Amino acid sequence: MRPLIAPSVLASDFANLQSEVEMLNKSQADWLHIDIMDGRFVPNISFGFPVMQAIKKHAQKPMDVHLMIVEPELYIEQFRAAGADVISVHIEACNHLHRTIQQIKATGAKAGVALNPHTSVNLLDDIIADLDLVCIMSVNPGFGGQKFIENTYRKTEALKNLIIQRNSQSLIEIDGGVNQQNAPKLLQSGADVLVAGSFVFTAEDPIATIANLKQSSN
Numbered sequence: 001m002r003p004l005i006a007p008s009v010l011a012s013d014f015a016n017l018q019s020e021v022e023m024l025n026k027s028q029a030d031w032l033h034i035d036i037m038d039g040r041f042v043p044n045i046s047f048g049f050p051v052m053q054a055i056k057k058h059a060q061k062p063m064d065v066h067l068m069i070v071e072p073e074l075y076i077e078q079f080r081a082a083g084a085d086v087i088s089v090h091i092e093a094c095n096h097l098h099r100t101i102q103q104i105k106a107t108g109a110k111a112g113v114a115l116n117p118h119t120s121v122n123l124l125d126d127i128i129a130d131l132d133l134v135c136i137m138s139v140n141p142g143f144g145g146q147k148f149i150e151n152t153y154r155k156t157e158a159l160k161n162l163i164i165q166r167n168s169q170s171l172i173e174i175d176g177g178v179n180q181q182n183a184p185k186l187l188q189s190g191a192d193v194l195v196a197g198s199f200v201f202t203a204e205d206p207i208a209t210i211a212n213l214k215q216s217s218n
């Protein structure tokens with residue numbers, strides 16, 4: 001199975017956002033990955049609703065929104081209204097994860113949970129059957145362009161086993177430092193969705209880079 005490719009707009013040229021989104025429309029990208037950072041859950045601030053709405057106006061593909069914010073339950077409906085099709089919250093930011101997942105689903109969006117590199121997939125044992133997506137962070141969240149953490153392969157395999165064991169339909173997304181070299185091994189380990197920011201947007205030919213990632217196989 002070919003992976004879904006979700007280029008991270010965080011690494012795009014914000015001064016030319018419309019042409020960047022139009023490039024993604026023309027490419028084989030499946031989703032647009034939207035990183036929301038609040039300067040509290042992570043030590044960086046990215047962008048918020050107005051920028052998301054501007055992206056949505058031109059995007060012809062689903063928006064996969066990765067919330068790196070504290071108290072995400074306060075903003076779920078607003079992110080949905082701003083165009084989110086998939087909404088992932090961090091397990092480390094949620095005191096009542098089950099409630100927040102139901103809240104996301106009630107808006108009509110797909111519901112995901114993101115895990116920091118130190119967080120075990122075993123914590124998902126009692127929620128995995130309710131999830132549409134698990135986002136495994138393969139870098140510490142907060143910044144694009146970081147080095148891929150090798151333990152991600154083992155973690156992806158463990159999550160895949162849990163998904164099978166619990167009869168879950170959840171997709172596995174890998175986020176951070178993804179490139180053409182680690183993509184095949186990630187797919188072998190069980191990944192379904194590859195997020196790629198700097199690898200796509202620093203490439204001379206982002207459209208060809210996305211096409212090559214899409215052709216990755218295990």
Ligand SMILES: O=C(CO)[C@H](O)[C@H](O)COP(=O)(O)O
Binds near residue numbers: 199
């Ligand atoms: O969530 C993120 C950072 O917190 C980004 O999605 C991720 O870093 C993608 O960027 P890159 O491919 O450049 O690592």
Ligand SMILES: [Fe+2]
Binds near residue numbers: 008195
């Ligand atoms: Fe992300």
